[in-house]
Amino acid sequence: MLHGPDDLRVEQVAEPQGEVLVTIEAATACATDTKALRHGHLILGPYPARFGHETVGVREDTGERVLVGDSVPCATCAQCRAQRTQLCEQMTWVLGGFAERMAAPAAALHAVPDGLEAAGAAMAEPLAAAVHAVARAGDGADAAILGGGTMGLMLARLLVLQGRDVTLCDRHPERRAQAQALGARAVERLGRHELVMEAVGRPEAWRAAIAAAAPGATVVLVGGCPAGCDVTLPAAPLHYAELDVRGAFHHTPAEVERALELLAGGDVDWRALAGETIGLDALGVALVRPSAGEARKLIVDPRL
Ligand SMILES: [Zn+2]
Ligand SMILES: [Zn+2]
Numbered sequence: 156m157l158h159g160p161d162d163l164r165v166e167q168v169a170e171p172q173g174e175v176l177v178t179i180e181a182a183t184a185c186a187t188d189t190k191a192l193r194h195g196h197l198i199l200g201p202y203p204a205r206f207g208h209e210t211v212g213v214r215e216d217t218g219e220r221v222l223v224g225d226s227v228p229c230a231t232c233a234q235c236r237a238q239r240t241q242l243c244e245q246m247t248w249v250l251g252g253f254a255e256r257m258a259a260p261a262a263a264l265h266a267v268p269d270g271l272e273a274a275g276a277a278m279a280e281p282l283a284a285a286v287h288a289v290a291r292a293g294d295g296a297d298a299a300i301l302g303g304g305t306m307g308l309m310l311a312r313l314l315v316l317q318g319r320d321v322t323l324c325d326r327h328p329e330r331r332a333q334a335q336a337l338g339a340r341a342v343e344r345l346g347r348h349e350l351v352m353e354a355v356g357r358p359e360a361w362r363a364a365i366a367a368a369a370p371g372a373t374v375v376l377v378g379g380c381p382a383g384c385d386v387t388l389p390a391a392p393l394h395y396a397e398l399d400v401r402g403a404f405h406h407t408p409a410e411v412e413r414a415l416e417l418l419a420g421g422d423v424d425w426r427a428l429a430g431e432t433i434g435l436d437a438l439g440v441a442l443v444r445p446s447a448g449e450a451r452k453l454i455v456d457p458r459l
Pocket of ligand 2: 230231235236240242246
C-alpha cells in the first residue's frame, strides 16, 4: 500500500472488494510505478492506495488465467463514442497488481493465451501502449526511436515487424545491443528521419525528437513528461518543415488483445525484456534503484 510519496508498506489489508477476485501470479513494473511511488500519480486515488497495473493471475471464480487490464473505458462519453477509448473521459482505472490478490471488474479481464507465462502476459499492458503508438505513427519507412528503455525497445520490435528500416538511439551500449538483437540499427546520435518516436519523456528528448525529424516527418511523443511540465519547441521546423507532431497515450482493449497475440506467438520475445523476479518485500527498494545497463522489466511474484 502506498501511504504517501516514498512511503510504501507491505501489510495485511482487508479482502479486496469487486466483481472478480484474481490470485496474482506476476505483476511487472514500469516507470509509471516508480513515478507513483515517488510523487503520487493522477490515477492513484486517495492514500492509502494500491498500485501495480501490469498484472496477470487466476480468476478465483472460473480458474481461468487472465491479464487484468488497467483500465475500463466507460463506452458512453464523446471519446468512447468516437472509438478513442484510450482517451475516455470517465475511465475506471484498475490498480493493485502488487498484492497477493486483487478485485477487478470483469470488463477489465483478458484471457491469457495458452502457453504464455504470467510474466510475459503481464507485459501485454505496456506492449499494448506500444501497439497504440505505432498505430499513430503513419507509414514512414525510415523510422527512428529516441530512447532504448523497455518502451523504446518494444516500439523498435513492432516497427521491425512491419518491415520498416528502424534506427534506435540510446547512450547506453547495452541497450543499443538489445535493439540490434531485435532487428534494429542502433546509434548514439540520430540523423534525420521520416518518422521519429520519442520514448524518454523529458523536455530535452522531445526537442531532440523534433531535431531528428526530416521535412514532412511525423513525430510521435510516447514518453510522458512530468506533470505540469512545459516544453519549449522550435517554431521553424514545426511550420516550415510541416512536421506532424502527435501524442500517443495508453491503449484500447483491442490493442491489449493484439499485444497478447504478439507475445504468445513469439513475435515479441518478452524474455528479452524480462529482468529480475522479486517478492513484494523487495519492491520498494527495487523500484527506486537507478537503472543501468540493459533495459529490463522488474517482475513481482507475490508468492515469493
Ligand atoms: Zn506500465
Ligand atoms: Zn468513455
